[in-house]
Amino acid sequence: MGYEVPAIPHRREPDPRIAAKPLHQRRGPRGHASGACANTEDDRIGSSRAGDHAGGARCRGRRGERSDRQIQQGEQIVRTRDETVRSIADRTVDLLVIGGGIIGAGIARDAALRGLSVALVEQADFASGTTSRPTRLIHGGLRYLELFDFGLVRSDMREREILLRIAPHLVFPLPFLLPLYRPSLVYQFKLRLGMQLYDWLSLDKSLPKRKYLDRAETLAAEPNLKPDGLTGAWRFYDAQVPLVERLVVENVVDAAAHGALVLNHARATGYTREGDRVTGATIRDAVAGSDVTIRARYTVNATGPWLDGTISLLHPGTKPLLRLTKGIHLVTPRATEQAHVLFAESDGRLFFVVPWMDETIVGTTDTDYRGDPADAAPTEEDVRYLQAAAHRAFPNAPFDEILFTWAGVRALVREEGVSESEVSRKHALYDHEKRDGITGVLSVVGGKITAYRAIAEEVTNAAVGKLRSSASECRTADLPLPGAAENGDATDLARIVAADGALAAPVCPNEKVSGAELVYAVRHEWAMTLGDVLLRRTMLGLRPCQGLDCIDRVADVVGAEIGWDADRRAAEIAAYRREIEPMRRFSVE
Incomplete structure (x- = not known):
């Protein structure tokens, strides 16, 4: 979609007896094992109710369908x-x-x-x-309260609870801080009211309630914040989908x-x-x-x-x-201990600084976009805007050490006469x-x-x-996604390794991703190119080196599974480099 894929040859037929399961367990937010949440006073996560989703038309299931x-x-x-x-x-x-x-x-x-x-x-x-180009949050959206879009916030809060339940290995609770710098009485009142509304609109939530932190508590939670003028912060919870x-x-x-x-x-x-x-x-x-x-x-x-x-x-x-708007994000070395909601000094726009795996995401922007969505890319102006806004709250953070960036195009319902940020989501x-x-x-x-x-x-x-179908009612609010099952794909990976023991070894010097996982992605998750494998199955392409430190080994394993010759292998490596080139334009090598 964002790059030209060379002609793809037929791959070898996989063994249809091997089950289709998602890849290995993934890391959640820093400090959490995959799917786990620390059971502290502030992080205690209870079970949520199953209700509040609309039902579809009822009917018989298909005869002979597996359970x-x-x-x-x-x-x-x-x-x-x-x-x-x-x-x-x-x-x-x-x-x-x-x-x-x-x-x-x-x-x-x-x-x-x-x-x-x-x-x-x-x-x-x-x-x-x-x-694949968002802030990677599952949230109700504080900014929608400013637009008085309470129905959207309530609906999104309900969906957040459902996703925490059906995808606990992919969606994780995430505490946020909203720091306050000598706010006016009116601003304090608006924020307090906003925090109350955010809680009230999610009365059935499993996440902890909001909490006000004084200056000392705020700096203890986030030592990297600029202390000058800081009076305190609101802590509230949303969720993150890192991958x-x-x-x-x-x-x-x-x-x-x-x-x-x-x-x-x-x-x-x-x-x-x-x-x-x-x-x-x-x-x-x-x-x-x-x-x-x-x-x-x-x-x-x-x-x-x-x-x-x-x-x-x-x-x-x-x-x-559609009204298309572009949003960009920066990925930098870890800059903060907490996730933060901040407001840009230049235009007052809300943006996030969020821990992500071992790095930090800063974003997003919101500007009108015209052109092919596949060609969207960060500009110098976009990058400097986010760096300046983030440095204002974290003056010593490494926001100048960009690892990579991404840009995505939002597809919004077309509205005339309103600014980009005011268009309804x-x-x-x-x-x-x-x-x-x-x-x-x-x-x-x-x-x-x-x-x-x-x-x-x-x-x-x-x-x-x-x-006019006799289809059964919707079940997606209750049925967990496949990767939530215990043992994940361990049995299937073991079968692959049993056939070729060399595939048990990691393919990357920086990450514990085995050759067997690459083979699994090709056989059972429709991975056809190096970009598919590195960016959207194993996620090696979203680590600091973006898979370039192991691209030859990955190409060897994937190419052997699909059946690439030397020319095809070289073309795939070149195509992958072209795909990530826009992401690396502002990278500090």
């Missing part, structure tokens, strides 16, 4: 790519989902769990677009485990129609270099910032639905039957990671209604 218990025990089947293409050619699916970001992946999982037959296609790799790419992959894995047909590196090039009814789409398969027609009773566009382009294939001349469903007289298709406009599951539920409810 969730069987699937969680490892009896999953991931089709090989050739098998998937053949299956797509041989049938008409109930639902075609175009777009493999977090919302498309969530829709595919929800629909497959309800018993619908589903196909999911993504033009590049899963989570390769906007989804959002894994959240997407696990939704896709679970969708496939429940029968979804899944293709990445497969771009929708047009729609098939019978009169005014959409009957599917034509897909360009980058792996085989051929076109595939997917027949579907209903189609959903979930292509994020590419949505207007996707819709133009359906209805040329349609008025744009609410999503919308665009029913083409009502707007354009075209049936059989729906488009998702906007949306954010925190709300992905609820958006997927709403979309699937709409699809079930259009299909």
Whole structure:
């Protein structure tokens, strides 16, 4: 999506008997083992209620469908790519989902769990677009209180609780400090009221309540804060998803485990129609270099910032639905002990300084964007803005030592006459039957990671209604994602190592990622390129060296599994370097 993928050869057929499980247990926030939360007075996390999610249409499940218990025990089947293409050619699916970001992946999982037959296609790799470029928070959004968008805050708080419950290995509680510097009485009142509202709108939460810290307590919690003028801070809790790419992959894995047909590196090039009814789409398969027609009773566009382009294939001349804004983030060496909500002195805009693995994320910006979302990149002005704003609160922090950056494009519901920061973060469903007289298709406009599951539920409810299907009710608020199961993929990795003992060794001098995990990503998680493996499966590409210290070894292991020759191996390494080049423009070597 952000780089040109060389022609991809067919890979060797994986053993279909080996179960599809997510990769090895991942690290959570600093000080937490994966999925664990320290049981201190301030960090005690209780169990949450299961309620408050809308139900879909009720109906019988598909006859002969395997139970969730069987699937969680490892009896999953991931089709090989050739098998998937053949299956797509041989049938008409109930639902075609175009777009493999977090919302498309969530829709595919929800629909497959309800018993619908589903196909999911993504033009590049899963989570390769906007989804992989956020602040990596699951939060209600303090800034939405300023906009009096209480309904959005309440909904997002509810979704935060659900994600903490169904993905405890990926979503972690995170304490924040909001430092105060000689605030006026009016500002103090507004903040206190805001903190109270934030708690009141999440009365069913499992996270600790807000707490006011005086100056001494604040500096004890965060010694790196500028002490001059500091009067105290508010502490409150939200959540973090350090590896959002894994959240997407696990939704896709679970969708496939429940029968979804899944293709990445497969771009929708047009729609098939019978009169005014959409009957599917034509897909360009980058792996085989051929076109595939997917027949579907209903189609959903979930292509994020590419949505207007996707819709133009359906209805040329349609008025744009999106307002695109760009947000950038800096990754620096660890700069703070706590996560912080801060306000930029230059324009008063809220931004975050957040511990992330062993590093720190600073972001984000919010500026209008025009152009191909794949070309979005940080500018000198963007970087200096964040550095200046962060240095104001942390004058001695290493914000000048940039490891890498990323830029993403938000797909917001188009509003005229308001500033970038005032545009609503609410999503919308665009029913083409009502707007354009075209049936059989729906488009998702906007949306954010925190709300992905609820958006997927709403979309699937709409699809079930259009299909007049007897699909079962939504279960995604209650069923854990695959990686939450104990033992993870240990059995499957052991099988790979048993076949080749050399794959037990780490491939990187800096990280404990084995060759077996690379092989697993190729066989069971649709990894087709070095970028897929390094940036969106093992996450080696999001460490300080971005995988460059081990790229030759990774290319050897992945190439041996897929069947690359020397030219192909060299092309893959070059393609990966091009992919991360925009991220490294401001890096301090």
